[in-house]
Amino acid sequence: MKLYLVPTPIGNLKDITFRAVEILKEVDLILAEDTRTSGKLLKHFEIETPMQSHHMHNEHKTVKGIVSRIQSGETVALISDAGTPAISDPGFLLTRACIEEGVEVECLPGATAFVPALVNSGLPNDKFVFEGFLPVKKGRQTRLKLLAEETRTMIFYESPHKLVKTLTNFCEYLGEDRMLSVSRELTKLYEETIRGSAKEVLEYYTNKPPKGEIVIVVAGKS
Template identity: 80%
Template sequence: MGKLFIVPTPIGNLKDMTYRAIEVLKNVDLILAEDTRTSGKLLKHFDIGAPMQSHHMHNEHKTVDGLVDKLKSGLSIALISDAGTPAISDPGFLLTRACVENDIPVECLPGATAFVPALVNSGLPNDKFVFEGFLPIKKGRQTRLQVLAEETRTMIFYESPHKLIKTLTHFSEYFGEDRQVSVSRELTKLYEETVRGTAQEILDYYTKKPPKGEIVIVVAGKK
């Protein structure tokens, strides 16, 4: 019986790669990568020569059974995503579940996840929080926002730069203009930025200064 390793990769700064992650990736028989071109640069940087196979949201339903067979045959496989920890708003859940159902060992290494530094440096309560990931784009979005308007715990969202203004506008409408918000952008990278204030203040800021890069939004819960 083989083993599945879930291996986090840096969300920007390559120095955040752990020694253990490098060791695992150098010793497995196969690496599953969300984008082999992106991951190829990472593996080359750390002189990792294990073969790669594409594993992303568009093909994971079709490849899970074959990967389970490979693991049952004794192969060790590592799963990585483009950045951060697999299965956190990225592929990974389906394969992990299949391994659990087939009594295949699964080991998840600790490592980079974008929402953790965003939450901690937001200045908002982090003893209790809820991770929402990406909001529904259309269907179900209004209903979800109405539910979250009553949430008392700190809320964490992922968002793309071209949808940030729309999302901040909805937060101002559903949660109130005075709700405290923190937006972290390009975490661990050269132009890392965290902007804190009310929903309306943050909306005004990014309306004047269109954002770029990966974004995490942290929103205070209802008092």
């Protein structure tokens, strides 16, 4: 009768913990963001636990049923495609529902993309704010204006095809001289971190279109 939140590797499969593998083998059910993606991970570690799809498009409908299953005596693990569940991924709604219903929740420590990107950036990390993905349209300008006054280091997730647009926005709202770092494909074969001013990093990626998962770390206002 428990929900486990289990981090999965963000790239390198060796980054999974022994305990995570153990839990995933022991639970009655694994909730996966994409069963095809997670299927490869489970096959690699010889995990034969049944899987069920749990993602942003169906989580509102499935939460109640999952809580009922746990209350009836099942143990469930939630995983996302990569990293720690609920960090810019599904997980919050189910966690909240379990807590409200008195169901025990335990989150294992493990992989998440923004921590290595922050530490590797060389920017101050004693105080920071995690912003996740910026709004695509509505509210984007308002958010950027607010963040222009933020004094803590800021962390963002971004997709490769929107990186140049976001860096352009940073030049416009935060200033071309604002220092930042872009980490791409963390833990994978072609891992790359580019550091410099907003203008310098924008020029780099304008000339070299990026691929893969991206974390942007931006210095706060001095």
